[in-house]
Amino acid sequence: xxxxxxxxxxxxxxxxxxxxxxxxxxxxxxxxxxxxxxxxxxxx
Numbered sequence: 001x002x003x004x005x006x007x008x009x010x011x012x013x014x015x016x017x018x019x020x021x022x023x024x025x026x027x028x029x030x031x032x033x034x035x036x037x038x039x040x041x042x043x044x
Contacts, residue, residue: 006012023032 001015
């Protein structure tokens with residue numbers, strides 16, 4: 001990640017996990033509103 005090289009699948013997986021944990025921490029257990037919006041758009 002420090003090298004900004006995401007060609008390795010493991011790096012992509014670990015980066016995704018890290019970002020999800022950081023987002024969850026900052027949301028304090030609340031869901032992302034964008035997910036709800038995208039799901040509503042798919043229902044149309």
